[in-house]
Amino acid sequence: MEFLRPGSWEEALAAKAEHPAAVPIAGGTDVMVEINFDRRRPEYLLDLNRIGDLYEWETVGDEVRLGASVPYTRIMEELRAELPGLALAAHTVGSPQIRNRAGVGGNLGAASPAGDSHPPLLAAGARVEAASVRGTRLIPAEEFYTGVKRNALAPDELIRAVRIARADGPQQFSKVGTRNAMVIAVCAFSLALHPRTRTVRTGIGSAAPTPVRARAAEDFLAAALDEGGCWETGRPLPPSAARRFAELAAGACNPIDDVRGTARYRRHAVAVMARRTLGWTWDAYRGGERGARCA
Amino acid sequence: MRVNLTVNGRPQQADDVWEGESLLYVLRERLGLPGSKNACEQGECGSCTVRLDGVPVCACLVAAGQAEGREVVTVEGLATGGDGTELSLVQQAFTDAGAVQCGFCTPGLLVAADELVRRNPDPSDADIREALSGNLCRCTGYEMILDAVRLAAARAGEAG
Ligand SMILES: Cc1cc2nc3c(=O)[nH]c(=O)nc-3n(C[C@H](O)[C@H](O)[C@H](O)COP(=O)(O)OP(=O)(O)OC[C@H]3O[C@@H](n4cnc5c(N)ncnc54)[C@H](O)[C@@H]3O)c2cc1C
Ligand code: FES
Ligand code: FES
Numbered sequence: 001m002e003f004l005r006p007g008s009w010e011e012a013l014a015a016k017a018e019h020p021a022a023v024p025i026a027g028g029t030d031v032m033v034e035i036n037f038d039r040r041r042p043e044y045l046l047d048l049n050r051i052g053d054l055y056e057w058e059t060v061g062d063e064v065r066l067g068a069s070v071p072y073t074r075i076m077e078e079l080r081a082e083l084p085g086l087a088l089a090a091h092t093v094g095s096p097q098i099r100n101r102a103g104v105g106g107n108l109g110a111a112s113p114a115g116d117s118h119p120p121l122l123a124a125g126a127r128v129e130a131a132s133v134r135g136t137r138l139i140p141a142e143e144f145y146t147g148v149k150r151n152a153l154a155p156d157e158l159i160r161a162v163r164i165a166r167a168d169g170p171q172q173f174s175k176v177g178t179r180n181a182m183v184i185a186v187c188a189f190s191l192a193l194h195p196r197t198r199t200v201r202t203g204i205g206s207a208a209p210t211p212v213r214a215r216a217a218e219d220f221l222a223a224a225l226d227e228g229g230c231w232e233t234g235r236p237l238p239p240s241a242a243r244r245f246a247e248l249a250a251g252a253c254n255p256i257d258d259v260r261g262t263a264r265y266r267r268h269a270v271a272v273m274a275r276r277t278l279g280w281t282w283d284a285y286r287g288g289e290r291g292a293r294c295a
Numbered sequence: 296m297r298v299n300l301t302v303n304g305r306p307q308q309a310d311d312v313w314e315g316e317s318l319l320y321v322l323r324e325r326l327g328l329p330g331s332k333n334a335c336e337q338g339e340c341g342s343c344t345v346r347l348d349g350v351p352v353c354a355c356l357v358a359a360g361q362a363e364g365r366e367v368v369t370v371e372g373l374a375t376g377g378d379g380t381e382l383s384l385v386q387q388a389f390t391d392a393g394a395v396q397c398g399f400c401t402p403g404l405l406v407a408a409d410e411l412v413r414r415n416p417d418p419s420d421a422d423i424r425e426a427l428s429g430n431l432c433r434c435t436g437y438e439m440i441l442d443a444v445r446l447a448a449a450r451a452g453e454a455g
Contacts, residue, residue, distance in 0.1 A: 001314035003296055003360040025358055029338055032356040035315045036336040045314055049361045095429025096407070097353045098338055181428035182339060 004046045009053050009131075012158060015046055017133045020155035022046040026054070026069045027101035029094070030110045054105065054160070062166055065129070068105025068159040075104070083164055085120030085171035085190050092116055092175050095182050105159045108144065111151040111210075118145065118211035119190035120173050122203030126164040132156040138163065145210035169193035170284035172277040175205075176261075176269045186261040189249070189273035193281050198222065198231050202274070207253035207266045217248035217274065234286040242275050249274035300362045302326060303372030309359070318362045319343045319354035322369060330370040330402045341430030344403035345369045351410050353429075370402035373409055384454075385409045388447035389440075396434035404430045408444045412451055418444070 004022060006012040016022060022044035025031045034040035048054055054069035057079065064082050066075070072090035076099070080087045086104075093099050093116050107115040108128060118141070127138040130153055144152050153159070171192040177183030188205035200221045202214045224241045225231055255266035298309045298321060309325040317336070322328045322345070332342035336355045343354040346368040354367075373383040382390070385408045395401050404427060411418055411426040418426070423444045432440060 003314040003358070005360060005363070025361070028356045028358055028361065029353075032317060032358060033337045035358075036317065036355065041315070045358060045360070047358065047361055094338065095341065096426060097341060097344055097351050097429040098356075100350045101352050101356065 001042065002044045004044055005050060006046070006048075007050050009051050009160065012046065012048060012051055013131060013133050013156075015044075016158055017156045019044045019046075024048055024109065024158060026106045026109075027071065027098075027103055029098050029102040030106055048105075048158075057161075059166065060163075062168075063163045064166055066104060066162045066164060068108075068161055069103045071101060071103050072099035082166045083120070083124065083171075084167050085123055085173050085192055086117060086164065088171075088173040089116045089120045089175070089188075089190065092173070092180075092183075092185075098182075104162055108151060108159055108162070109153075111145055111149050113145075113148060113208065113210055114185045114188075114206040115211070116173075116175065116185060116188060116205065119188050119203030119205045120171065120192075121162065121164065122211055122213050123171065123190040123192040123201045124164050124167065125192075125194075125201060126162050128152075128159055129161040129163055130154075130157045131160045132158070136160070141211075142213060148209045167192065168197075169195040170281040170288075172280050174273040174277050176273070184260065187253075187255070187266045187269050187273075189270055189277055191274070191277040191281055193285055195231060195285065198226060200225070202249065202252075204249070204252060204270055206260075207255040207270050209254065212252055212254075214249040214252035214274070217245050217252060220248055221245045221278070236286070237278070237282055242278055245278055246271040246275040296360065298359050298363055300364065301366045302328065303368055312359045314358075314360060316359045317355050318345070318347075318357040318359055318367070321359045321362070322354060322367070328369055328371050332399055332402055334399065338429075339431070340400070340403070341407065342400050342403040344406045344430065346406060346410060351407055368406070370405050373405060383409065384451055385412060385444070385447045388443045388450065392439050392443035392446050394435060394439040394443035400430060400432040400434075404432070404440060408440075408447065411444065412447050416448060416451055418448055420445075 004015045023042035024046045026048045054067045057066045072093050075090040104117045107117040121141045126141045128144050173190045175188040176186040185206045187207045190203040192201050250267045250271040255263040309321050334340045334342045338353045338356045345354045375381045
């Protein structure tokens, strides 16, 4: 094994181009487990810890450009207002020790269907900034996940950052597990209201081979909110609409039975989380944001 | 490969380190610091908790090469006094509160609790539970551990 230690982003891209089989290591919370348990013996480890750019975030227009390695702890502490869905999800990851090291770049690199950052990235509207010596491209999150633990990165590409729309309305994240700390999601759900475009977006984790959006549920809800004039009036949602939204969200799942839960349980739980997160976000919209704007 | 790092304030050098080796292995097997414990090697138990540039992490999940040039504090670095024989506030509180049974989880808990009390001198119970949520103990049932951290925080407050 060789340990590659690039000191700059350009050096990292050059190293990845020269050794496409090199395994990037950021927080190491996925990679080191695989090495410790002899599940992986990469020829090259490509350490990203020395690349300061990956640990910074900035706002560019309506987007946050979140460096790939910004640890979850900082996302929780620094980005609650801009990225509330992701900040809530970050808080549920592992434990403080894990959150101090791990970040979204590693979550995307691992592309586990259970990764907690995926649902809020889908719901907020995120693009993965993939770079190589050939150039940079932006991959929409929904196109990034290509299969169980597979993603759209080319062998010579690295994730530089994730560009995530700044929240223009309430966002929520909900995760089912056996306890609060150190839990891989049985399933997870994230919802973002986008009052500016009068749309809603969702993300579901651990209930299909890849993280997915519940598009039929999103379209149904957007239409129901429009027809009812709800965005203007902020009136309570009819329970029938919330129920239908939940059913459609469950319908977007394609879950499996495994040690963490059955497919049937996952569908049911996604419906419950969809209904609850809708209630929370709509209440927040009615109470806080819209009220403040009308006053 | 060779790894240079600072451990508990002392520059250290480890040779013949395998590239896939963890910081935990380097500390225990190459630098003679077996205080940090190895139980799960997968980040679940926290018994290997150390501070890396001040931040609590699982040493089993840090690649040795990633620690190059960094500062590490292990449980061996908590005790004070010239010869390291004076227990730190948190260590003393753990012994006084009976928070130690078999002791295997203790080093990791001490490092995590020490960091909490320094960062937040008046932690709520929720803060304590959150700060220790990455550390498992199979003996105590945690109550004595919570007592110990409350005691340490109270004493830190008294000491100003
Ligand atoms: C005890 C424990 C609890 C956990 N709990 C959770 C949890 O609750 N929720 C959750 O979602 N995950 C959890 N995880 C998994 C893990 O922490 C996350 O997937 C995390 O986001 C990985 O980030 P990292 O920086 O540590 O990744 P690493 O382990 O460094 O890398 C992960 C993968 O991404 C690749 N990679 C990293 N950075 C880049 C980059 N910039 N460009 C391209 N590829 C890259 C690596 O090559 C590797 O394939 C847990 C892990 C442990 C050990
Ligand atoms: S040995 Fe590192 S967390 Fe268990
Ligand atoms: S005292 Fe035995 S594991 Fe905690």
